[in-house]
Amino acid sequence: xxxTLTLHSAAVPLSLPACRDLVRAADAAxxxxxxxVRGPGPVLDAVPLIAALASVPAGIGLGAxxxxxxxxxxxxxxxxxxxxxxxxxxxxxxxxxxxGLAAAIGRDVDxxxxxxxxxxxAARKLWDSWEDEAVLVDRPAGLFTDSARIHRVDxxxxxxxxxxxxxxxxxxxxxxxxxxxxxxGQTALAADAVTVTTAADVASVAGRVGRxxxxxxxxxxxxxxxxxxxxxxxxxxxxxxxxxxxxxxERPVAHAGPVTLRQxxxxxxxVSQFAGA
Amino acid sequence: xxxxxxxxFGMFIYPGGHHIAAWRHPEAAxxxxxxxxxxxxxxxxxxxxxxxxLFVGDALAARESRGKVVGExxxxxxxxxxxxxxxxxxxxxxxxxxxxxxSFHDPFLIAxxxxxxxxxxxxxxxxxxxxxxxxAAAYNFGSEPHMEKTLRYLRAAEFVSVCQALxxxxxxxxxxxxxxxxxxxxxxxxxxxxxxxxLLQAGGSPSGRALAASxxxxxxxxxxxxxxxxxYRQSIHALLAEQNRPPLAIKILPGFSPILGSxxxxxxxxxxxxxxxxxxxxxxxxxxxxxxxxxxxxxxxxPVPVPxxxxxxxDLSPAASAHLDRCTREGLSIAQGGRILARSRTHQxxxxxxxxxxxxxQTWLQEGGCDGFNLLPAWFPGELDLFVDEAxxxxxxxxxFRTEYEGTTLRGHLGQGDESARFPA
Numbered sequence: 001x002x003x004t005l006t007l008h009s010a011a012v013p014l015s016l017p018a019c020r021d022l023v024r025a026a027d028a029a030x031x032x033x034x035x036x037v038r039g040p041g042p043v044l045d046a047v048p049l050i051a052a053l054a055s056v057p058a059g060i061g062l063g064a065x066x067x068x069x070x071x072x073x074x075x076x077x078x079x080x081x082x083x084x085x086x087x088x089x090x091x092x093x094x095x096x097x098x099x100g101l102a103a104a105i106g107r108d109v110d111x112x113x114x115x116x117x118x119x120x121x122a123a124r125k126l127w128d129s130w131e132d133e134a135v136l137v138d139r140p141a142g143l144f145t146d147s148a149r150i151h152r153v154d155x156x157x158x159x160x161x162x163x164x165x166x167x168x169x170x171x172x173x174x175x176x177x178x179x180x181x182x183x184x185g186q187t188a189l190a191a192d193a194v195t196v197t198t199a200a201d202v203a204s205v206a207g208r209v210g211r212x213x214x215x216x217x218x219x220x221x222x223x224x225x226x227x228x229x230x231x232x233x234x235x236x237x238x239x240x241x242x243x244x245x246x247x248x249x250e251r252p253v254a255h256a257g258p259v260t261l262r263q264x265x266x267x268x269x270x271v272s273q274f275a276g277a
Numbered sequence: 278x279x280x281x282x283x284x285x286f287g288m289f290i291y292p293g294g295h296h297i298a299a300w301r302h303p304e305a306a307x308x309x310x311x312x313x314x315x316x317x318x319x320x321x322x323x324x325x326x327x328x329x330x331l332f333v334g335d336a337l338a339a340r341e342s343r344g345k346v347v348g349e350x351x352x353x354x355x356x357x358x359x360x361x362x363x364x365x366x367x368x369x370x371x372x373x374x375x376x377x378x379x380s381f382h383d384p385f386l387i388a389x390x391x392x393x394x395x396x397x398x399x400x401x402x403x404x405x406x407x408x409x410x411x412x413a414a415a416y417n418f419g420s421e422p423h424m425e426k427t428l429r430y431l432r433a434a435e436f437v438s439v440c441q442a443l444x445x446x447x448x449x450x451x452x453x454x455x456x457x458x459x460x461x462x463x464x465x466x467x468x469x470x471x472x473x474x475x476l477l478q479a480g481g482s483p484s485g486r487a488l489a490a491s492x493x494x495x496x497x498x499x500x501x502x503x504x505x506x507x508x509y510r511q512s513i514h515a516l517l518a519e520q521n522r523p524p525l526a527i528k529i530l531p532g533f534s535p536i537l538g539s540x541x542x543x544x545x546x547x548x549x550x551x552x553x554x555x556x557x558x559x560x561x562x563x564x565x566x567x568x569x570x571x572x573x574x575x576x577x578x579x580p581v582p583v584p585x586x587x588x589x590x591x592d593l594s595p596a597a598s599a600h601l602d603r604c605t606r607e608g609l610s611i612a613q614g615g616r617i618l619a620r621s622r623t624h625q626x627x628x629x630x631x632x633x634x635x636x637x638x639q640t641w642l643q644e645g646g647c648d649g650f651n652l653l654p655a656w657f658p659g660e661l662d663l664f665v666d667e668a669x670x671x672x673x674x675x676x677x678f679r680t681e682y683e684g685t686t687l688r689g690h691l692g693q694g695d696e697s698a699r700f701p702a
Contacts, residue, residue, distance in 0.1 A: 014467065016366065016397045042465040045389040051362035052397045054313050072381055074337065074417040082355035085311040086363045104385040104462030136348075137308050139301045142556045144293065147348040150339065163416035165346065167339040167353040169311055 002213060002231025002265055005031045008039025011236040016052055023056045025243065030251035032264045033061030035094050035179065039237060047079055054086045061261035063092030063179060068187070069111050070098055073122035073162050080176045081127065081168035089172035089260030095180040095191065110159065116187040118157045120178070125153040127175050128272040129165035151274040173262045174270040192267050195233045202229045210267045218245055278645040279514060279524035283694040284638060284678045285649030287332040287374065287497065287530055288323045290316070290360070293351025294656030295534050297563065297619040298554035300351040305656035311355060313363060318658050320364035323371050326665035327679050329690040330372030330403055331364055332497065332651055333357035337378065338413035342562045349556045358390055365398035372687030374403035374477055379432065381409065381418045384439035385460055391474045392444060392466055400470030400686035405477040405497065406488070408433050430484035432457045437476065437492050444473045475687045481595040490516035493527055494691050497651050499596035499623045500531040501603070506646040525695050532624030533650035537663055541629055548628045551655060552616055560615020567597050567618055577612035596623035621653055631668040639677055
């Protein structure tokens with residue numbers, strides 16, 4: 001059974017040592033991943049935070065929420081190409097619909113499924129633009145990369161035009177794990193894992209996405225899981241009692257040696273769509 | 278003339294090393310350039326060296342030549358903010374400066390990003406503010422042509438002022454109505470440890486200098502000759518005076534690529550070793566890219582066609598123009614010009630001993646040519662370790678560089694020693 005822990009920004013300390021403690025405690029408690037997501041209140045960009053936490057010796061996955069409505073595919077792909085390697089393949093993107101940011105962004109953006117899906121599609125093309133075998137570091141031949149294995153993506157869609165290629169090697173996971181709440185509707189179906197807020201919702205996505213996780217408030221009892229539900233996503237909206245709760249969660253950890261988040265979640269690693277092109 | 282009493286150092290991380298072919302050197306850690314351990318090792322060496330900051334450059338496109346990625350060169354830097362955050366996680370005092378272009382971002386999200394980096398580094402974050410002009414980058418962000426230069430910098434200035442308003446406001450609301458941005462919101466965060474992340478600027482054009490004088494605390498510049506460097510620094514001081522900012526408000530840091538040996542002969546051997554590793558095609562590619570003029574159909578031994586290059590691009594960057602001046606002055610062939618770029622692009626390159634390097638740096642500092650340097654080690658981690666272990670102690674013995682960090686923030690490091698600066702009578 002998968003167990004993840006989601007912290008809303010109000011529950012996330014602004015000190016790196018305190019965040020390191022959280023990672024260690026969640027890792028010791030056997031959680032598969034720790035997600036830092038935007039909640040009401042502080043606008044926390046957790047992408048730099050998970051990079052700063054990469055050096056905590058732990059096997060736990062690390063995810064940050066990203067307001068998908070306001071992302072450029074190239075920026076998103078670039079950030080996670082770095083973070084996935086820096087975390088040794090433990091990275092995740094939690095999709096956030098960008099609610100409440102419109103006035104802060106201050107320019108017209110179509111807030112719609114089509115644009116969100118296109119952003120993900122273009123980012124995935126960029127992660128695939130370097131085949132896994134593109135990096136050679138062949139000193140005698142003087143070739144760092146095999147340029148025949150690096151491809152322009154030539155994405156031309158309704159909302160984004162991206163030529164590519166990315167200027168970073170393929171993430172260790174192929175693509176970072178993408179997590180989305182069911183509330184994002186059709187966009188959620190493009191994710192690797194979907195979180196649902198009620199047990200009854202499991203049936204609507206089970207079998208249509210890689211993994212389905214049921215949200216449970218930190219402190220509540222873990223429910224029995226329905227068929228089609230792969231695990232639990234504990235959610236903390238504030239920091240009250242979190243440290244004690246984590247300390248009470250000691251579980252044996254089943255994993256031997258470093259694994260990627262995809263491996264922990266039992267998700268397949270995608271092959272580059274440009275392989276053999 | 279306002280003189281800094283001590284040197285300030287940035288250290289520019291560049292995967293594979295700043296010498297374009299150094300990734301082929303047996304001691305370069307080229308297989309590890311995307312691993313946390315590589316950046317950890319480098320960050321910790323910088324901190325041991327008491328540098329002001331790690332500096333991470335940016336690029337928004339792969340390096341291509343005629344439609345294909347140039348396989349002979351190492352990769353660009355990874356995403357700068359991510360690298361900076363990762364290094365912040367394994368250091369205590371070292372500043373971390375990320376280059377980020379205003380061209381394809383929204384100010385609100387960038388303000389949030391740098392606020393997070395400053396909070397989680399305990400006040401060590403810096404933003405090297407640039408704009409993007411490359412066509413290759415434009416193709417990755419839609420099909421609109423780039424804004425004209427003056428407009429780009431006006432937009433960048435407004436972008437930065439929105440970020441500053443958001444950092445200053447903390448949990449309060451900001452309402453900005455400007456030419457380029459209409460922003461209403463709050464970061465909802467307590468003030469950053471530095472109040473605002475430190476700002477740097479690297480553009481040499483008049484628009485770039487104006488932006489720097491208005492907002493920056495350090496400038497990364499390309500200066501290879503002392504006389505023009507002094508004039509440049511004086512011009513920045515004049516612009517600062519117009520902004521009612523003191524002359525040492527900005528630390529001017531030219532790029533500096535050292536190739537050091539315990540003797541001159543050893544240093545020259547190392548230089549020759551690196552030159553041998555440069556693939557013939559790479560020199561021509563670098564010249565074509567930097568001078569915006571395709572040289573592929575010319576013989577590498579042909580003289581650099583300076584008049585044609587100048588005619589094709591009248592508004593060549595100051596650094597590229599200076600390189601062309603050097604090609605003319607020294608009568609260089611394309612291959613020879615390419616070798617210089619291979620070593621240190623358009624930055625200073627020094628070959629010699631730590632004592633000789635200290636003499637050079639001392640002259641530049643005390644004549645008012647700069648306030649320090651942004652170091653461009655030929656490869657990593659070896660050449661960085663060598664600088665820290667062999668060159669820094671020489672500078673310290675001469676009283677030219679700090680022997681400990683006095684402050685805990687990046688801004689603190691940039692300002693360390695200012696109180697004993699020399700001012701005109």
